[in-house]
Amino acid sequence: MSDELYPASRLGAAAAAAGKASLDALLLTPGPDLRYIAGYDAHVLERLTCLAVPAHGDPFLAVPRLELPAAKASPAGGLGIELLPWDETEDPYALVAKRLGQPAVVGLSDRMWALMVLRFRSALPDARQELASVALGPLRARKSPAEVAALREAGRAIDRVHAQVPGWLRAGRTEAQVAADIVEAIVAEGHSRADFAIVASGPNAASPHHTASDRVLRAGDAVVVDIGGTMPTGYCSDCTRTYVIGEAPADFAAYYQVLKDAQDAACTAVRPGVSAESIDAAAREPIASAGYGEYFVHRTGHGIGLETHEDPYIVSGNTEELSPGHAFSIEPGIYPGPHGARIEDIVVCTDTGVERLNLVTRDLIRVPA
Ligand code: ZN
Ligand code: ZN
Numbered sequence: 001m002s003d004e005l006y007p008a009s010r011l012g013a014a015a016a017a018a019g020k021a022s023l024d025a026l027l028l029t030p031g032p033d034l035r036y037i038a039g040y041d042a043h044v045l046e047r048l049t050c051l052a053v054p055a056h057g058d059p060f061l062a063v064p065r066l067e068l069p070a071a072k073a074s075p076a077g078g079l080g081i082e083l084l085p086w087d088e089t090e091d092p093y094a095l096v097a098k099r100l101g102q103p104a105v106v107g108l109s110d111r112m113w114a115l116m117v118l119r120f121r122s123a124l125p126d127a128r129q130e131l132a133s134v135a136l137g138p139l140r141a142r143k144s145p146a147e148v149a150a151l152r153e154a155g156r157a158i159d160r161v162h163a164q165v166p167g168w169l170r171a172g173r174t175e176a177q178v179a180a181d182i183v184e185a186i187v188a189e190g191h192s193r194a195d196f197a198i199v200a201s202g203p204n205a206a207s208p209h210h211t212a213s214d215r216v217l218r219a220g221d222a223v224v225v226d227i228g229g230t231m232p233t234g235y236c237s238d239c240t241r242t243y244v245i246g247e248a249p250a251d252f253a254a255y256y257q258v259l260k261d262a263q264d265a266a267c268t269a270v271r272p273g274v275s276a277e278s279i280d281a282a283a284r285e286p287i288a289s290a291g292y293g294e295y296f297v298h299r300t301g302h303g304i305g306l307e308t309h310e311d312p313y314i315v316s317g318n319t320e321e322l323s324p325g326h327a328f329s330i331e332p333g334i335y336p337g338p339h340g341a342r343i344e345d346i347v348v349c350t351d352t353g354v355e356r357l358n359l360v361t362r363d364l365i366r367v368p369a
């Protein structure tokens, strides 16, 4: 049923994608690939849990015996996959290798630990190792209606957190104190966990991946607040707004408007058939023509789903055409120092254009000092 978030049809789709990518089998350890294909949100541990999906043949799930009840209770338990429990004294890599036969090429989850990659190399010495994303990336990048609904719900939840941020920004508080309030609200508004809370004030706002420090907020600070979490569905939020405490520096107000217009232009440019890199250009051109090009130092965006950063990347050189269901961020920034600004929304390419999943205002928000 296509309206389910984790439909049983993904196993067959994964096998077909593996075959098309000339992989004999996918080997998926705990992480977003395993959750996407089987709905199993398994613990990431040194003990091997691995869903093997042969291009032709029956899938099976090797699982530590002590996690067998958890695997059975998960959606994976209802998919009719054979479960292969292994005991503490067994070699699970040999178990998987024996069951697979003689694959010539295996696709490993991009997030598999090196510990497991190397042990699979020893257990399957004749198999070439590739990345599973060759097969699964295109599947995961185009969201189903149920996935779009999950991302929409995540977007609304993080919007509700941003709506509360002005109440926490005050001269005299530290970035870390504001970040602690945000982390609490991310969970209170429906996420199962907060993934990051960037609160970058004053000169720190010119550092795109500053996190939150003990710097004390002051009147006249611009504050970049970039926050996100993971919902109980597994789907992520990610949204940036820039705030000002008291009066903004004069030069800051000028480029904030340029940034806002550029972010709008890039969002408006999204529709099926245009390239990912053309969206990057739509954001970059107005910033460059206003003279701030050298201060926009990162790509315009990244795909989002079960991971905060995934395909498709909105960057020069990515000629991939956008299709309905592609979900990604549009987050241009201008960082001239001693201040900076970024505006970030998640958008989805629809049949005819674009849907924004973050609706909280993009106007510059001034909070009293
Ligand atoms: Zn980032
Ligand atoms: Zn972000």
Ligand code: ZN
Pocket (backbone or CB within 6 Å): 238, 302, 329, 331, 344
């Ligand atoms: Zn982002």
